[in-house]
Amino acid sequence: MVTIQDLAQAALNPSPVGLALAVLFALLIPLFLHRFIFQSSGLTTLPSVLLIGPSGSGKTALLTLFERGNHAPTHTSQTPLAVECSLPVGTRAGSDKYRSVNDPTNQAHKKFLLMDTPGHGKLRHHAIKNITNPQNLKGIIFLVDAATLSAGDDALRQTADYLHDVLLILQKRNVKVLKELPVLIAANKMDLFTALPAALVRSSLEAEITKVRDSRSKGLLDSGIGMGDVDDEKDDWLGEMGSKEFKFSQMEEFDVSVEVSGGNVLGGGGASVDKWWKWVSERL
Amino acid sequence: MLDTFEILTTTGVVLWSKSYAPVNPSVINSLINDVFIEERTLSGAGVGEDISAANNPPYKHDQHTLKWTTVKELGLIFVAVYRSLLHLSWVDKLVDNIKTIFIDLYGDQLKKPHTTIVECHFDEYFDQQMQQLEKTGLGTDSRFPDSPFQHQESRFVGISRDEPPPLPELGGKQENNTLSNDPTANELNRASSADNSRPTTPAGHLLTAKRPPGGKGSRRARKAANAASAHASSGEESHSKIARANKGATQKKGRKWDADGLADEDSDTQLDYSAAANGTTSDQETSERTGAVEVVDQATWGSKTGKGQFILKDLDDQVNSILASADSKKEDSAATSTGIVGSSLSAIGGLFRNVVGGKILTKEDLDKAMKGMEDHLLRKNVAREAAVRLCEGVERELIGVKTGSFESVQAKIQSAMEASLSKILTPTSSLDLLREIDAVISPSALSLQKKRPYVISIVGVNGVGKSTNLSKICFFLLQNKYKVLIVACDTFRSGAVEQLAVHVRNLKELASREGGEVELYQKGYGKDAANVAKDAVTFATQEDYDVVLIDTAGRRHNDQRLMSSLEKFAKFAQPDKILMVGEALVGTDSVAQARNFNTAFGSGRSLDGFIISKCDTVGDMVGTLVSMVHATNVPVLFVGVGQHYSDLRNLSVKWAVQKLLSSN
Ligand SMILES: Nc1nc2c(ncn2[C@@H]2O[C@H](COP(=O)(O)OP(=O)(O)OP(=O)(O)O)[C@@H](O)[C@H]2O)c(=O)[nH]1
Numbered sequence: 001m002v003t004i005q006d007l008a009q010a011a012l013n014p015s016p017v018g019l020a021l022a023v024l025f026a027l028l029i030p031l032f033l034h035r036f037i038f039q040s041s042g043l044t045t046l047p048s049v050l051l052i053g054p055s056g057s058g059k060t061a062l063l064t065l066f067e068r069g070n071h072a073p074t075h076t077s078q079t080p081l082a083v084e085c086s087l088p089v090g091t092r093a094g095s096d097k098y099r100s101v102n103d104p105t106n107q108a109h110k111k112f113l114l115m116d117t118p119g120h121g122k123l124r125h126h127a128i129k130n131i132t133n134p135q136n137l138k139g140i141i142f143l144v145d146a147a148t149l150s151a152g153d154d155a156l157r158q159t160a161d162y163l164h165d166v167l168l169i170l171q172k173r174n175v176k177v178l179k180e181l182p183v184l185i186a187a188n189k190m191d192l193f194t195a196l197p198a199a200l201v202r203s204s205l206e207a208e209i210t211k212v213r214d215s216r217s218k219g220l221l222d223s224g225i226g227m228g229d230v231d232d233e234k235d236d237w238l239g240e241m242g243s244k245e246f247k248f249s250q251m252e253e254f255d256v257s258v259e260v261s262g263g264n265v266l267g268g269g270g271a272s273v274d275k276w277w278k279w280v281s282e283r284l
Numbered sequence: 285m286l287d288t289f290e291i292l293t294t295t296g297v298v299l300w301s302k303s304y305a306p307v308n309p310s311v312i313n314s315l316i317n318d319v320f321i322e323e324r325t326l327s328g329a330g331v332g333e334d335i336s337a338a339n340n341p342p343y344k345h346d347q348h349t350l351k352w353t354t355v356k357e358l359g360l361i362f363v364a365v366y367r368s369l370l371h372l373s374w375v376d377k378l379v380d381n382i383k384t385i386f387i388d389l390y391g392d393q394l395k396k397p398h399t400t401i402v403e404c405h406f407d408e409y410f411d412q413q414m415q416q417l418e419k420t421g422l423g424t425d426s427r428f429p430d431s432p433f434q435h436q437e438s439r440f441v442g443i444s445r446d447e448p449p450p451l452p453e454l455g456g457k458q459e460n461n462t463l464s465n466d467p468t469a470n471e472l473n474r475a476s477s478a479d480n481s482r483p484t485t486p487a488g489h490l491l492t493a494k495r496p497p498g499g500k501g502s503r504r505a506r507k508a509a510n511a512a513s514a515h516a517s518s519g520e521e522s523h524s525k526i527a528r529a530n531k532g533a534t535q536k537k538g539r540k541w542d543a544d545g546l547a548d549e550d551s552d553t554q555l556d557y558s559a560a561a562n563g564t565t566s567d568q569e570t571s572e573r574t575g576a577v578e579v580v581d582q583a584t585w586g587s588k589t590g591k592g593q594f595i596l597k598d599l600d601d602q603v604n605s606i607l608a609s610a611d612s613k614k615e616d617s618a619a620t621s622t623g624i625v626g627s628s629l630s631a632i633g634g635l636f637r638n639v640v641g642g643k644i645l646t647k648e649d650l651d652k653a654m655k656g657m658e659d660h661l662l663r664k665n666v667a668r669e670a671a672v673r674l675c676e677g678v679e680r681e682l683i684g685v686k687t688g689s690f691e692s693v694q695a696k697i698q699s700a701m702e703a704s705l706s707k708i709l710t711p712t713s714s715l716d717l718l719r720e721i722d723a724v725i726s727p728s729a730l731s732l733q734k735k736r737p738y739v740i741s742i743v744g745v746n747g748v749g750k751s752t753n754l755s756k757i758c759f760f761l762l763q764n765k766y767k768v769l770i771v772a773c774d775t776f777r778s779g780a781v782e783q784l785a786v787h788v789r790n791l792k793e794l795a796s797r798e799g800g801e802v803e804l805y806q807k808g809y810g811k812d813a814a815n816v817a818k819d820a821v822t823f824a825t826q827e828d829y830d831v832v833l834i835d836t837a838g839r840r841h842n843d844q845r846l847m848s849s850l851e852k853f854a855k856f857a858q859p860d861k862i863l864m865v866g867e868a869l870v871g872t873d874s875v876a877q878a879r880n881f882n883t884a885f886g887s888g889r890s891l892d893g894f895i896i897s898k899c900d901t902v903g904d905m906v907g908t909l910v911s912m913v914h915a916t917n918v919p920v921l922f923v924g925v926g927q928h929y930s931d932l933r934n935l936s937v938k939w940a941v942q943k944l945l946s947s948n
């Protein structure tokens with residue numbers, strides 16, 4: 001009893017130790033909180049660009065190209081990957097548009113995080129998570145293998161399916177978290193002679209997404225719906241309601257701008273990814 | 285001979301590779317797809333555990349055999365590819381040794397976040413291992429590196445310098461005298477450690493050899509030196525230096541050789557490495573190196589040096605010490621147990637961390653919780669085999685993983701199991717039946733394919749609801765205005781055709797409302813089902829049907845005779861989709877059912893999907909879904925959820941996982 005009283009007294013006395021402790025706490029707590037909250041809010045992270053697309057489209061190859069300037073050999077990815085890249089000399093980040101040419105910050109190359117995700121059907125949740133839970137996300141590059149997109153090809157169907165799902169998630173996203181999100185459809189492997197030109201990639205994807213959209217609306221319901229387990233989902237129609245054909249321009253209504261441009265990571269004449277670099281630099 | 289050896293990350297980047305013959309990247313891709321992503325290898329569940337390559341089942345693809353091992357912590361995969369025709373007994377050892385060496389050398393670099401770049405100059409280490417193991421593979425002694433510190437100086441005594449290079453087998457053992465008792469040998473090693481590079485980068489060792497001889501630095505320092513020296517080599521320069529070095533070497537050789545005994549022999553025997561590998565260059569290198577190293581040796585060790593080969597020797601030493609320390613570490617961790625104080629302290633810490641998070645999970649932490657998870661899955665009607673494998677997979681995945689802040693072990697397991705279940709149930713490619721049908725019945729003008737009907741056949745054991753589910757699919761197709769032909773291929777069980785006729789009558793009635801058309805094709809009883817199916821498809825093509833739905837006789841999956849007739853059936857009917865109906869109620873049997881049906885169609889053909897019927901009757905116990913998919917890697921296409929024609933659903937993975945993990 002006595003000891004407790006003593007302790008209490010000691011603690012409440014204006015002793016130098018007590019004071020020092022109090023001051024220390026008062027100083028440390030905000031710092032501590034700041035660290036935790038600031039870190040979790042993702043404000044400290046670099047601006048990021050997400051690479052998605054079906055397996056084998058060249059995402060990892062492109063990532064290594066952006067990182068090192070030449071591509072590394074790659075195989076199917078199983079886990080996502082984020083690397084720090086910097087814009088190459090000669091490009092300027094979009095946010096630097098109004099800076100003076102002599103501004104010293106121009107000297108330092110703008111850094112960003114490039115995030116690669118596995119394209120395998122079973123592993124797409126990594127990509128989806130990055131979209132639904134974005135960390136300073138500035139843009140999405142959807143890579144497609146332009147050499148496999150000819151009409152009637154199974155790859156075209158699979159690619160359109162994935163793209164449809166991604167666009168639908170973007171359409172239904174929480175606008176407060178993610179205001180606008182540009183998407184670049186990068187038609188890769190232009191070095192192959194079977195590759196479709198970018199304009200054709202665009203039109204065949206649009207046509208195929210139209211089919212996906214129709215078939216989804218006519219398809220069976222998902223298990224759980226209407227069985228009292230899950231409430232009915234809200235409307236899953238991509239793009240403009242009642243439109244007969246899907247066009248990427250319909251996504252603008254949802255602040256998602258879609259661009260298509262071609263390029264190649266490998267190839268006889270070296271890589272040609274300037275357009276994609278330019279696109280990336282404009283988003284930063 | 286090896287075709288290729290690759291070191292790659294789970295993120296898909298190849299860090300280092302060496303190939304002796306071109307190998308299509310698809311070979312390793314299919315290893316990744318089948319073994320790591322889809323986990324198709326049923327036997328030897330080694331995936332995710334960092335075990336020796338010998339314990340991982342070899343993967344065969346397209347005339348190639350792949351031996352592999354992983355390092356989960358760093359996300360690394362080591363793969364050796366060779367022709368299946370060859371029998372290379374040493375490949376397992378090679379893969380394991382390379383793994384050990386690579387991690388030791390570059391482990392720190394691999395942990396760096398946000399980069400894929402690993403500065404590695406690994407060729408020399410790899411070549412050293414290749415030569416060594418190939419040699420031991422040829423000879424009988426393949427004990428290296430289990431007995432690294434035997435065979436000491438006694439072996440070298442008596443081999444005179446004038447003798448021809450020793451036989452290759454000897455070499456496999458002799459590099460191991462790092463810790464030789466002989467002081468001169470030790471000194472020698474030290475001297476040579478100032479310089480380590482391999483013979484193919486001559487300029488490199490010239491440069492480093494001239495460094496001050498205090499080469500007692502740590503292995504790490506030597507590593508750095510090595511990396512630098514490998515860089516320094518460049519063709520032109522090296523040639524001139526070799527020439528110069530040669531001049532200096534020859535004349536000094538004579539003086540030195542008679543001066544020393546044992547040490548000389550020692551280095552002499554080392555020669556056989558390069559002598560065996562590349563006889564022509566070794567001479568040149570030998571003399572060149574002597575010249576270079578002379579500077580060092582004369583200052584410090586007098587005239588103790590023999591001729592050359594320190595470089596190789598030192599590389600050997602380094603590699604051996606890496607391998608040896610890895611071995612001893614393994615033994616240590618197996619043998620040591622922390623004292624009572626230590627363990628109780630760590631137990632308290634463990635309890636604390638259990639609440640706060642940041643705990644590194646061990647097998648003991650997980651065991652009990654995993655048992656609980658297994659029982660939970662069994663209660664959900666997951667077959668024991670599938671439940672055990674799922675839990676093993678999750679356990680392997682979690683061992684060594686740190687829990688997040690304020691995350692309990694239980695929660696960690698729960699979320700890992702959720703991920704694991706979703707991964708299993710998620711199909712590899714999207715299953716959009718309507719679009720697939722459209723692609724077949726109205727092929728694009730470019731694709732040169734003729735229009736033909738889309739054929740679906742339904743199989744399954746007796747009484748699971750084949751005809752009912754077939755009718756449900758038909759109703760769905762009618763709603764989408766297709767012209768459907770239903771074929772009665774159950775020519776076996778009396779009443780089957782009539783039952784189907786009733787369904788068709790109902791569907792016709794519905795079709796008049798919904799649109800679409802439906803007809804029944806039947807040839808009575810006793811006919812061969814395969815022939816009936818074939819005729820029906822021909823008929824449907826002529827009559828311009830869109831979809832052919834074939835109902836087959838129910839059969840026990842262990843009825844050899846009936847099961848074997850399925851192969852002929854698949855060949856004759858050429859179905860686009862073979863769907864198997866399984867009952868949600870079935871328990872342990874589900875695995876065997878799925879497996880037997882999946883293999884019944886002969887090689888090159890398997891099931892395309894499951895329809896799991898009567899899901900409405902089992903509540904949360906939808907374990908059959910998992911069991912069947914787990915046994916075959918065939919996705920679930922539809923689930924039946926009621927008595928009506930409209931009670932057919934796509935499988936929602938989220939829904940299924942939620943049900944499987946819900947507790948009650
Ligand atoms: N011809 C050609 N091949 C390319 C090009 N870009 C990538 N490839 C090849 O495409 C293959 C697949 O590339 P990856 O980068 O591994 O594909 P990915 O998109 O990462 O695939 P996942 O990791 O499975 O999702 C590799 O063999 C590349 O060499 C290109 O521009 N032209």
Ligand SMILES: [Mg+2]
Pocket residue numbers: 059060061074075076077116117118119295296
């Ligand atoms: Mg990849």
